[in-house]
Amino acid sequence: MPELPEVEALRDFLDDHLVGKEIARVLPLAISVLKTYDPPPGALEGATVTSVARHGKFLDIEAGQLHLLIHLARAGWLQWKDGFPTAPPRPGKGPLALRAVLTGGDGFDLTEMGTTKRLAVHLVHDPADVPGVARLGPDPLADSFDRDAFATVLAGARRQVKGALRDQSLIAGIGNAYSDEILHVAKMSPFKLTTSLGDDDITHLHHAMRTTLKEAVERSRGVAAGRLKAEKKSSMRVHGRTGQPCPVCGDTVLEVSFSDSSLQYCPTCQTGGKQLADRRLSRLLK
Ligand SMILES: [Zn+2]
DSSP states (O other), rough: OOHHHHHHHHHHHHHHTTOOOBBBEEEOSSSBBBOOSSOGGGGGTOOBBBEEETTTTTTEEEEETEEEEETTTTEEEEESSSSSSOOOTTTTSSTEEEEETTTTSOOOEEEEEESSSOOEEESSGGGSSHHHHHHOOOOOOOOOOOOOHHHHHHHHHBBHHHHHHTTTTTSOOOOOHHHHHHHTTOOOOOBBBBOOOOOHHHHHHHHHHHHHHHHHHHHHSOOOOOGGGHHHTTTOTTTTTSSSSTTTTTTTEEEETTEEEEEOOHHHHSSSOOOOOOOOHHHOEE
16 A cells, blocks of 8 residues: 555656646546545546645645545555557446546556455545545644654554554554554554653654655655555565564564554564564454
8 A cells, every 4th residue: 555655756746747737637437436526527627737735645636726636545556648548448447447638648547456446536625525634633744743743642542553653543644564664663562552652762753753754755756656666665674574584683574463454573673572462363262
């Protein structure tokens, strides 16, 4: 799933390629991709793109007083096209979810692999009209999100720190991959409770969050959209690297179930050498 750094790189790319350009048509092709019906996609025809913003993991393309909000979800992606075939695409076939064509003939496709369709596009007058955007917490890279602002967010949530980091309503843009990476950099157990964090823990975690995300944004910037996923995967320290050596200490990276997926961590760096128990399983056995 693309997270803050990849979405920021896409935003940067689209800012270069879309701003000042006129939209010829927007064609929703997957049945459920467009979540709004008023205004209709035809309202964008002839509108000039004025900005491309990011809210958490959402892209926001502003054109003609309207906002096209895109959430790529787990398996969605954006592919830039210098041109399109003249024959219209057949709706409902394959991964193609939405096509946006500029009057210059170029544009982009949104695609989604797999059978679970979560990619979501909203066309609204105000980004806050999209519930997923309205409930977003602060952006972790915003200048105002300093160590004390982070402490306030954590103090309001008695949670395992892994869950808090990826809760979009607490902090916007971090998902399963970068929360694993941030916790590894901070040398902190993913199961540690937010309410048990000391002042130094919060300072270290805030620093780890900012540096991990900033470095990932720098790495991703300028990488072609098609290579972003490979770039993300190759730069991971523990996420998705179960059974491989920790790049810091050489211990074997372990995996444990968490929420709807699994997380990876290094026992030596993060849990004092202890293997984390699968809480879901132990709860079932009680
Ligand atoms: Zn390690």
